[in-house]
Amino acid sequence: MQNEHILVAEDDLGLQTSLSFILEDEGFALTLVPNGKVAFEKIQDAYQKGHMFDLLITDIQMPELNGLQLIKSISQAGIDLPIIVTTGYGDKQTLIELIRLGCDDFLSKPFEPDDVCQKVHEILSKVRTHKAMEEQKYSELIKENIDLSREIDSYKRSFSSLRKELDSAIITYNDLICLREDAYKVPIAYRIQSLKDLGGDYVDIRNTKEGCDFIIADVAGHDMAASYHTVMIKSFFDENCRTQKDGNTFFQLLNLALMENGKNERMVTGIFLRLDLQKKHAEAISAAHPKLFLFDSQKQELRQIDIEGSVLGMFEDATFETSKFSISSGDRLIFYSDGIPNAFHIDGPTGKKHTLKESGLCQLLDESMHLTLSGMVSNVWKKIEAFTRCKQTDDMLLFALEIP
Known part of the structure; x- marks a missing residue:
């Protein structure tokens, strides 16, 4: 069997040499390049010739085209290539971005030869297993020699069953x-629009003895898996409303459940809000969700509540930031999913991309704050649709409540 071919993108000659010794000693064929630009050219050339590399090992910090840009370019080109990233800059936000882009594994600098070998063999073993399974499936399909008309009928039945499941999931999500x-x-007043039939944006509110509990969440994706996660969030929110645990405990329990369901399968952001209308007190807990807006009716001032926190479903040691603040009659709280500040349109004559951003949303809210709550939400939503020229690129959710 021909030796598996690994492409190494690393600008540090010392690390290049170390990886070369380690991997050649394991019997791999190697191509070494000094930056992401050359690496992408090699990958494109190999892809066009039908002799793709079996694995890419790339650094993050490189000249001309860094590791993140390289991985994005590979993804945008539709090229399927296993990737291991070597980096000494392993902050959580970088890791989250790498996972989103499809990175398979990481090597933290400095690394030991055994660590390199173990990671490479693990990834390539998974690739071999996947290829073998695909080949076996193809072989079995050929051997079956099923009559074409029966095969078509089988596909039709499978499609019909899947369509029923999808229709059921759509109904469930719309109910949620x-x-x-x-x-x-x-x-309250709100607008929600999914990019597809199924979305990942979720919002719910429940009356409590003292006031209300509220949740907004954004599950990555627009498919049945995203819908499944919204059902899970609803179930946990229902239970939390019954037990009246605080928001931090709610997110900790939800995070554990998401981790057990499959690490990195779906990332979730959210804000949990508890209102005590008797004491005129609010407590907001954030899991990396876009910051909420508070309109102070006494000061006639719109501001953001500055809380962040960890995403859900990614890290066992996730932490969630809390903000406690006073509320008054006439105050408004506005929540939204990231599809709104990320909304954009392309200017035809110049080709320039214009993004709404949080500052743009803030301006729209400020201009509409004199309206009733329902009127404010409706007016802002219409202006967002006009801004995007009705070309939606993500799920969008806008929710507002007013303190009585």
């Missing part, structure tokens, strides 16, 4: 995001 605006101790 449907709220009665007159059913709570606080007036």
